[in-house]
Amino acid sequence: MNIVCMGGGPAGLYFGLLMKKQDPSHRVVVVERNRPYDTFGWGVVFSDQTLGNLAASDEPTARAILQSFNHWDDIDIHFKGGKITSGGHGFCGIGRKRLLNILQQRCEELGVELVFETEVADDRDLAARHRADLVIASDGLNSRVRARYADTYRPQIETRQCRFVWLGTRKKFDAFTFAFKETPHGWFQAHIYQYDGDTSTFIVETPETVWRAAGLEDMTQEQAIAWCETLFADQLDGHALMSNAGHLRGSSAWIKFPRIVCEQWVHWNGEVPVVLMGDAAHSAHYSIGSGTKLALEDAIELARSFARHGAEAGGVRAALDEYQAARSVEVLKIQSAARNSMEWFENVERYTALEAPQFAYSMLTRSQRLSHENLRLRDPAYVAGYERWFAARAHAQAGLPWPAGSGVSGASGSDPTSGVDGGAAPAIPPMFTPFKARGLVLKNRVVVSPMAQYSAVDGTVGDYHLVHLGARAMGGAALVMAEMTCVSADARITPHCPGMYTPEHTLAWKRVVDYVHRHSDAAIGLQLGHAGAKGSTRAMWDGIDLPLPADAGNWPLVSASAQQYLAGVSQTARTATLSDMARIEADFARATLAADQAGFDWLELHCAHGYLLSSFISPLTNQRGDEYGGALENRCRFPLRVFAAMRAAWPAHKPMSVRISAHDWVEGGITPDDAVAIARLFKQAGADVIDCSSGQVSKLEKPLYGRMFQTPFADRVRNEAGIAAMAVGSIFEADHANGIIAAGRADLCAVGRPHLADPAWTLHEAAKLGHRPVAWPRQYMPGKQQLERNLERERQLAAANTGLSPQQVAARLLEG
Secondary structure (H helix, E strand, O other): OEEEEEOOOHHHHHHHHHHHHHOOOOEEEEEOOOOOOOOOOOEEEEEHHHHHHHHHHOHHHHHHHHHHOEEEOOEEEEEOOEEEEEOOOOEEEEEHHHHHHHHHHHHHHHOOEEEOOOOOOOHHHHHHHOOOOEEEEOOOOOOHHHHHOHHHHOEEEEEEEEEEEEEEEOOOOOOEEEEEEEEOOEEEEEEEEEOOOOOEEEEEEEEHHHHHHOOHHHOOHHHHHHHHHHHOHHHHOOOOEEOOOOOOOHHHHOEEEEEEEEOOOEEEEOOEEEEEOHHHOEOOOHHHOOHHHHHHHHHHHHHHHHHHHOOOHHHHHHHHHHHHHHHHHHHHHHHHHHHHHHHHHHOHHHHOOOOHHHHHHHHHOOOOOOOHHHHHHHOHHHHHHHHHHHHHHHHHHHOOOOOOOOOOOOOOOOOOOOOOOOOOOOOOOHHHOOEEEOOEEEOOOEEEOOOOOOOOEOOEOOHHHHHHHHHHHOOOOOEEEEEEEEOOHHHOOOOOOOEOOOHHHHHHHHHHHHHHHHHOOOEEEEEEEOOHHHOOEOOHHHOOOOEOOOOOOOOOOEEOOOEOOOOOOOOOEEEOOHHHHHHHHHHHHHHHHHHHHHOOOEEEEEEOOOOHHHHHHOOOOOOOOOOOOOOHHHHOHHHHHHHHHHHHHOOOOOOEEEEEEOOOOOOOOOOHHHHHHHHHHHHHHOOOEEEEEOOOOOOOOOOOOOOOOOHHHHHHHHHHHOOEEEEEOOOOOHHHHHHHHHOOOOOEEEEOHHHHHOOOHHHHHHHHHOOOOOOOOHHHHHHHHHHHHHHHHHHHHHHHHHOOOHHHHHHHHHHO
16 A cells, blocks of 8 residues: 555554554655654653553554653642642653654654655645555644545534643653642643653643633733743742743643544545544543544554455455544543543632542542542552541531541541541441431432332322332432322322322321331432423323323323423423412422421422423423513522422421423523522522432433433532532442542432332442441341352452452452
């Protein structure tokens, strides 16, 4: 093959040398517009895993890179005058110039032709000149090729919110360092790492609004560098900051990160494919250090694809198809993590109210690729110390005594390992720490999510609910929530939904509540709601959301505005009148009194999922022209009225939560920004917790599913609205719950479907963690002992086979 690589960065050079190594008869030309020793940037970062990939692909290159690396395991986080360190992270830094020189030298050894100081105006002319069979467009973030063939590649380019400048310093850092500084204008942060014997990269970043407010837009480059030196004087210890972007002037040195995603990576000019590689195809935020990694791994994958399929015409197409299919999936994973990390740094101010240990933990786990158990594998001492700090604080906040003789002070703002007396304090997993809301103390942070069971008769619960909720109350969760219970007969979703609108309903619920209180130490809560336009439907197994047949006792529906939930299928709900609303408000207040009479510990108002109160909140379903429509505050007016009536009827010492749809997943619907505003309104009205769900408001929704996919909504509500939050949605492992609680993304985790499969999910997860001080029903204690012995035997056997400690084995088992 005749191969031309446009761009002499890591992607083009590495692909060139791999192909030449694979078949010396290939002619490979790499064309670069800069001189051999030009470089714009300081150092690049690899993980230990990336080094393994390089060693497997070309050992001489990997050896030369390894000999030039500065390696570190620790991450230091400087925040509010303190420093917190976590180890075991395994990163390497190398100067970008040194990396390119290594790749250039290896290319020359193998016979790759390097052409420098050549500006390519037209890829077609270049391909024709070299009679190319394959053109690699590795021409960077601002790829001309990607722009020229945009109709094929279909790039999505999103310019992000922060301004950053890439600087260097002669100060040597022995850890990957993050420093956070507050100014009168807002927060700045620095990403710092040493990449050779005497130089470190020093990236300064801040939201553009803060950058402008600080006056950096109007400063010369020299003035801006001096300003940064003053701001980060504590980290620099008198060393200067340096810029190697001498061709830039003033504010142009501060750039904004472009997030790039391409639908297609291959364009055909006749019979010649033009293939995107590296930054031309995708970008990943520098806060996870993956841009160069992705470029090199692109090169590795395409070279492997050609090795499998050959260079003939059919083989080329097969190789390119395989390359795009494989790399687009892997890149998407990295980009997803990079987006999480990028958004965390864009919103640092959201987390600055956290105490220093929790702020640091939140930063370490920001991408959601590094979980609680991943972190434990890397640095068991750090995680144990943090768990002690978190547990001591949780006990103090709940007004509970810490175990006698533990020696843990729980002082706010302390280092996570400070205050520990000889390690005597127990390291309690965060999900098993207590939580207090008003006068109720929950023994842990696990909630059995309300889940519709469609098993009531005329609104009355019976033996099924006694067994269903009773079993889960005995299964270790701190709070068991009954499913949405309807405040009137015409408020039901289906004829099989439970109600709280007759004395018989109250007595039936009291039987369930009394059982839970008598046989467990769990609290039990009731979720009250009104189905609105989603009512008068069949049970889930008979056709979810489908309307009842006309002869099956269906009832008329009301909503914020007239609507059909399923267009052309559902019954049409009429617009609720003011008299309807007065009656419904009274129904909620009456049901609240009944809930207290039944003995429930917790009450939740359902304002989500397109049901009646949700239909008032969402602009997709509220088209009213009165004081209950229009602006968000008006749309929330009736749900807030209902909540106020309930709060007045509910005892002051008992907590109340509100479930909201934090995202409608439809353009023009509720957004996470709205969710924060909604949470603030309910907080002012006296809510204690916001239960953050999403969707089910419109069948036009396009949700983005994934593990813990709704947790970011709880994170924003908790840390921006300043109210306790409950996370829900694809939380199915203790590792998920521990990470969410430890990082302050939520205060409680509602776990639904795993509890349907395993009523004792919480107890079983505790046993997997090796956390034994969890109360089991005394009748089940032999089962607890047997389970713990079996799991310990598995860990010991695995430890013997792997050489890891039993604790590390447990962490890996929890990772799956």
